[in-house]
Amino acid sequence: MTSPKTLLRTWNLRPRQQLGQNFLSDPSTAQMIVNRAELSPEDTVVEIGAGLGALTIPTGQVVRQVYALETDGHLIDLLRTELATHNITNAEVIKQDVLRFDFETFARERGITDRLVVMSNLPYNISSQVLVQLVKSRHIVSRAIIMFQKELARRLVAEPGNRDYSRLTVMLRYCSEIRTLATVRASMFYPKPKVDSEILEVRFRERPEHPVADxxxxxxxxxxxxxxxxxxxxxxxxxxxxxxxxxxxxxxxxxxxxxxxxxxxxxxxxxxxxxxxxxxxxxxx
Missing domain, CATH: 1.10.8.100 (rRNA adenine dimethylase, C-terminal domain)
Incomplete structure (x- = not known):
């Protein structure tokens, strides 16, 4: 894996702060995430914000198919080149803003009948919106393995009575089980963010324990x-x-x-x- 800094310089690109871009720079960390996600050859993965392919490459080596969503058009050709360089032939790069992405329509159009697995290193500024979107799309998404800034991760696993307990905590507890897979130090990214990150697995239940009528x-x-x-x-x-x-x-x-x-x-x-x-x-x- 070529370092993100070198890759971007080679392509005359820079990280875009407005998109919250912090690229994973340690291949062993990417492999650890894939291992702990317990992916299988039967899985179809949608990766949100594939970036330079740090997660896409080891994921593609395990699963049946990866659909790599990337909203930054400047990175598309670079990402496709990296995938080809690593002989990843089961990954399709799609220029797409996830906030405008309809999981159900996408699965139907692609003839996907099994529930999807979502993976992502989510930018902080859209994390909450994407989580709400996944909760509402859980009939087609079985689970999500997502890297969050530590502050948000703590909110998602907080207990009632804790000041970190939030709207998102309640929504997720209603329909899923959450577990922490790992902590990733800020030094593992380029550019280096201000805080460490945590990887959570959100496993959606097929039916809530106590479903509501509306x-x-x-x-x-x-x-x-x-x-x-x-x-x-x-x-x-x-x-x-x-x-x-x-x-x-x-x-x-x-x-x-x-x-x-x-x-x-x-x-x-x-x-x-x-x-x-x-x-x-x-x-x-």
């Missing part, structure tokens, strides 16, 4: 509760896009056996489900 509304309730997280749940919900009055918010919380003066970060997933059910009853009344 998932879209459930996610809106979670968003509303965390929208003003310093406020009590009663005030946060009444000030959200749910458009419920303070009295109705209080009634729903009490009906769900939740103290209205609690805050969003203290609620478990079952409590959010109970709250959603009570708010739905009020909405339908």
């Amino acid at each position: 998932e879209e509304f459930f996610f809106k309730v979670i968003k509303g509760a965390f929208g003003q997280r310093r406020k009590t749940l009663r005030n946060a919900l009444s000030g959200s896009e749910l458009q419920v009055s303070p009295d109705l918010a209080r009634q729903s919380l009490e009906a769900a056996d939740i103290d209205p003066v609690r805050r969003a970060e203290t609620l478990t997933v079952p409590e959010f489900i109970a709250l959603t059910e009570q708010l739905a009853l009020i909405r339908e009344a």
Whole structure:
């Protein structure tokens, strides 16, 4: 693996800060990620932000097919050249912004019937959006192996009552199991980011343990509760896009056996489900 710095200089390119580009520069780290991801020859992988191919190459050596998404058009020819140099013939490079990518449509058009595996070293500025997108696409995505900045990774595995506990934590706990695979030091990237990263595996359940009747509304309730997280749940919900009055918010919380003066970060997933059910009853009344 040629160093990212050398590759970029050879092609007269520079990392683009606005795209959050930090390229993995250690091939042993890339191989470690692929090994711990426990990929198989039957897997079809969608890689988000393939960059210079640090993960694409070892992934392609294991799985059936890799679809390497890359939004930076300046890197496309370089990436294809690197894949050809390493004799990776089962990777297709696609110029694509993942935030405009429809996993279901893509799988249908390509005739893919098995659920996809997603891999990525996600830029911090789109990590939350991509996670929400994956949660909503989980019927076609079985799991995701993603490298996050340590700060976000800690939020995703936080427990209720911890100040890192967030909207994303609740959404993921509802429909997946999360485990930490490894920590990657900042020195393993070019350019070097300010913080270390952690690799998480998000394994989506085929069916949530306690499925809600209206998932879209459930996610809106979670968003509303965390929208003003310093406020009590009663005030946060009444000030959200749910458009419920303070009295109705209080009634729903009490009906769900939740103290209205609690805050969003203290609620478990079952409590959010109970709250959603009570708010739905009020909405339908």
